[in-house]
Amino acid sequence: MFEPRNIIVTGGCGFIGSNFVHYVVDNHPGVHVTVLDKLTYAGSPANIAGLPADRVELVVGDICDAALLDELVPGHDAIVHYAAESHNDNSIADPEPFLRTNVEGTFRLLEAVRKHGIRYHHVSTDEVYGDLALDDPARFTEETPYHPSSPYSSTKASSDMLVRAWTRTYGLRTTISNCSNNYGPYQHVEKFIPRQITNIIDGERPKLYGRGENVRDWIHTEDHSSAVWAILTRGRVGETYLIGADGERNNITVLRMILEAMGKDPDDFDWVRDRPGHDRRYAIDSTKLRRELGWEPRHTDFAEGLRQAIAWYVDNEDWWHPAKAATEARYKAQGQ
Numbered sequence: 209m210f211e212p213r214n215i216i217v218t219g220g221c222g223f224i225g226s227n228f229v230h231y232v233v234d235n236h237p238g239v240h241v242t243v244l245d246k247l248t249y250a251g252s253p254a255n256i257a258g259l260p261a262d263r264v265e266l267v268v269g270d271i272c273d274a275a276l277l278d279e280l281v282p283g284h285d286a287i288v289h290y291a292a293e294s295h296n297d298n299s300i301a302d303p304e305p306f307l308r309t310n311v312e313g314t315f316r317l318l319e320a321v322r323k324h325g326i327r328y329h330h331v332s333t334d335e336v337y338g339d340l341a342l343d344d345p346a347r348f349t350e351e352t353p354y355h356p357s358s359p360y361s362s363t364k365a366s367s368d369m370l371v372r373a374w375t376r377t378y379g380l381r382t383t384i385s386n387c388s389n390n391y392g393p394y395q396h397v398e399k400f401i402p403r404q405i406t407n408i409i410d411g412e413r414p415k416l417y418g419r420g421e422n423v424r425d426w427i428h429t430e431d432h433s434s435a436v437w438a439i440l441t442r443g444r445v446g447e448t449y450l451i452g453a454d455g456e457r458n459n460i461t462v463l464r465m466i467l468e469a470m471g472k473d474p475d476d477f478d479w480v481r482d483r484p485g486h487d488r489r490y491a492i493d494s495t496k497l498r499r500e501l502g503w504e505p506r507h508t509d510f511a512e513g514l515r516q517a518i519a520w521y522v523d524n525e526d527w528w529h530p531a532k533a534a535t536e537a538r539y540k541a542q543g544q
């Protein structure tokens with residue numbers, strides 16, 4: 209078992225990274241976290257505000273900055289790498305930042321890990337496997353061939369390949385996890401669930417792409433955090449683990465659950481232009497993670513998780529409202 213004391217969490221001011229920082233602070237008292245985050249439009253220090261200063265330090269910087277990494281990495285025993293450009297629609301509109309942060313950024317981190325010899329966990333996505341047909345009973349496993357469809361997912365697939373190559377060639381101590389769609393607090397209003405909740409709060413109609421049939425495999429972000437911790441500390445070095453909580457639902461079902469929970473009519477939404485190349489279905493088989501590491505999700509009641517997410521956005525309008533108008537203006541320009 210690996211017992212980290214002093215970890216770097218890249219992207220720790222974003223949605224899933226900040227939830228992981230909260231998880232570590234709440235559950236692992238002996239661990240200090242250095243957050244390395246560039247604070248792009250998707251990152252905010254507010255996401256980790258109020259955490260004890262002797263447990264969490266924020267370093268504002270770019271994962272592509274090799275000199276900064278060389279200064280920062282010594283004294284730490286692991287990097288947990290969340291930082292990324294994460295939104296598919298943005299990657300379709302402007303792919304370049306995705307190449308830089310997701311591919312070059314991962315390369316820089318791997319080079320720092322190679323030089324300083326520390327443990328590395330790479331946070332990735334189920335989208336590297338492409339999509340499944342709606343009527344296909346199959347689910348993704350660790351053996352599914354890579355087949356990414358979007359600029360975003362192709363850069364994440366590239367980053368996974370770099371990790372595998374650096375591990376085999378240079379003997380780095382790494383693990384990779386590929387997780388399905390997360391929901392929970394601190395998720396940016398550009399993403400599906402927060403966009404619809406905040407539209408309703410703002411008196412706007414939710415927006416559904418295509419025919420609403422696309423399926424996503426939802427997991428609460430706290431369950432993602434507990435899985436990453438299990439893999440970091442007990443996973444086998446050199447291995448990949450898929451993370452999922454058996455949460456498959458199509459988009460129109462999720463949207464109608466949100467509408468119902470917020471007291472709206474089930475048809476009170478707009479159909480909008482579909483995403484180009486829109487992946488049909490993702491589905492995770494997380495047997496390996498469950499069998500080997502004994503991991504189980506705690507948030508198994510999706511309706512209850514959605515109600516909690518809705519309550520969070522209702523209670524935290526100050527957090528999301530500043531980003532809302534610009535996000536919707538971008539979508540409107542794309543016909544979405």
Ligand code: NAD
Nearest residue numbers: 219221222223224246247248250251270271291292294390
């Ligand atoms: P996010 O967009 O909410 O946050 C990304 C964070 O990375 C932000 O804080 C941002 O400021 C930071 N960042 C971006 N570029 C940077 C750079 N060059 N240097 C330093 N920091 C930088 O993303 P998220 O949804 O929290 O996703 C986090 C990770 O989890 C990503 O690697 C993503 O691919 C992966 N993932 C996400 C999901 C999901 O459902 N959102 C599912 C599986 C895997």
Ligand code: DAU
Nearest residue numbers: 294295296333335388389398399400403415416417422459
């Ligand atoms: O599967 C993991 C991935 O999940 C992560 O790697 C990505 O970082 C994360 O953004 C997410 O990708 P998706 O593209 O699945 O998530 P998004 O929230 O953008 O969209 C979810 C589904 O909802 C998708 O089928 C598109 C649809 N959608 C999205 C928006 C924003 C709508 O129908 N309407 C919308 O307004």
